[in-house]
Amino acid sequence: MTIQLSYEVVKNDFFKAGEASSNIKKVLRQLGIPSDLIRRVAVATYEAEMNIVIHSDGGEIILLVTPEKVQITALDKGPGIADIEMAMKEGYSTAPQEVREMGFGAGMGLPNMKRCADEFEIKSSLGNSTEVTIIIRI
Amino acid sequence: MITVNQLVEKMELEVIAGATGLSQVVEGMYIGDLLSWVMANIRKGNCWVTIQTHVNIVAVAMLGEAACIIIPEGADIDEATIEKANEENIPLLRSKESAFQLAFKYGQLLEADQS
Numbered sequence: 001m002t003i004q005l006s007y008e009v010v011k012n013d014f015f016k017a018g019e020a021s022s023n024i025k026k027v028l029r030q031l032g033i034p035s036d037l038i039r040r041v042a043v044a045t046y047e048a049e050m051n052i053v054i055h056s057d058g059g060e061i062i063l064l065v066t067p068e069k070v071q072i073t074a075l076d077k078g079p080g081i082a083d084i085e086m087a088m089k090e091g092y093s094t095a096p097q098e099v100r101e102m103g104f105g106a107g108m109g110l111p112n113m114k115r116c117a118d119e120f121e122i123k124s125s126l127g128n129s130t131e132v133t134i135i136i137r138i
Numbered sequence: 139m140i141t142v143n144q145l146v147e148k149m150e151l152e153v154i155a156g157a158t159g160l161s162q163v164v165e166g167m168y169i170g171d172l173l174s175w176v177m178a179n180i181r182k183g184n185c186w187v188t189i190q191t192h193v194n195i196v197a198v199a200m201l202g203e204a205a206c207i208i209i210p211e212g213a214d215i216d217e218a219t220i221e222k223a224n225e226e227n228i229p230l231l232r233s234k235e236s237a238f239q240l241a242f243k244y245g246q247l248l249e250a251d252q253s
Contacts, residue, residue: 009211018197022226025201042201044175050173103190108174115178133150 003027003065009052009076014102017053020061022044024072031065037136041070044116044134047109050072054099056130067138069118074132081124088114088122140164140251142206142229145185149243151208154215155223155230162205162229167244169237173198180204185244187237193218200229206230210237 005027024045028038045061051064052059052074059076081087087094088110095105110132114120117134124130143160146153153160165183170176171190180186180202186209188195191214199207206229209215214234223230232238 015193015222017194018201021201037183041205046177046197046201047174052216102192103171103173103176103188104194106172106174108172108178111180112174137245 001065001067003031004062006060006062008060009049009058009074011053011056011058013053016130018046024061024063027063028070033065033070033138035103037070037138040116040136041072041134044113045072045074045135047112048072048132050104051109051132052076054095054104059129065068069138070136072134072136074130074134076125076130078129080126080128081122081130082126084122084124105110140247142231143184145206145208145244145247146229146231148247149233149235149240151231151233153229154209154232155220156206156226156228159206159227159229164205168204168242169241177202187240189213189237191215191219193222195219196222196226196228197228200226204228208233208240210235210240 004126006104056076057078062073064071086092090111091107093105099105113134118137119135121133142162164185168180168184169187171188182203183205185206186204191209192211209232212234
């Protein structure tokens with residue numbers, strides 16, 4: 001059994017932000033995935049989704065479920081990350097002031113994703129798209 | 139066992155939205171406004187106190203499995219947040235008191251509940 005679903009995430013759309021994560025959570029629940037595992041997926045997916053909303057020109061979240069794993073891929077249309085090492089540091093953020101005032105941009109997003117994942121990969125460079133892959137083993 | 143409904147009564151909270159979720163059981167309280175931090179640390183069933191009132195708090199509450207959201211100090215709440223909380227059945231409550239006062243009262247409720 002393999003399920004693949006994808007959700008569009010729109011730049012700066014804070015009203016819809018979180019919907020992809022919520023939908024993925026519902027799908028995993030219907031599939032009977034254990035709740036602690038769903039929670040890790042939900043936290044990681046929310047962070048990935050918010051990163052696309054805040055930092056990118058839009059993109060998508062792709063869910064892949066196989067008997068062995070839940071895989072979340074966050075793929076955006078750019079503009080890419082200049083320094084991935086810095087971006088991975090807790091507390092480092094490039095979020096604009098107005099977004100910080102909303103409680104985002106704490107510099108916790110990528111570290112949170114990594115913490116929730118069994119496998120974590122990020123591919124990006126300035127001027128290109130960013131692809132984050134999060135694998136949580138079942 | 140304390141339900142959201144009991145919190146509303148005993149802590150004199152105003153029900154702004156999500157009244158369909160009032161029967162949920164509350165287990166603990168979490169206070170925080172940095173959403174990533176909240177997402178990483180809030181526990182299932184927590185009553186979440188935050189001064190953030192924009193629409194995305196509903197997503198955080200839902201994904202973090204909070205029992206309810208309490209907005210302290212009578213802060214104004216965005217219309218979109220109310221709409222979303224109703225849609226998702228997340229009780230959105232408001233108090234005139236501060237986060238500290240709310241935590242203190244909740245502590246007293248817990249003590250009374252456990253004795």
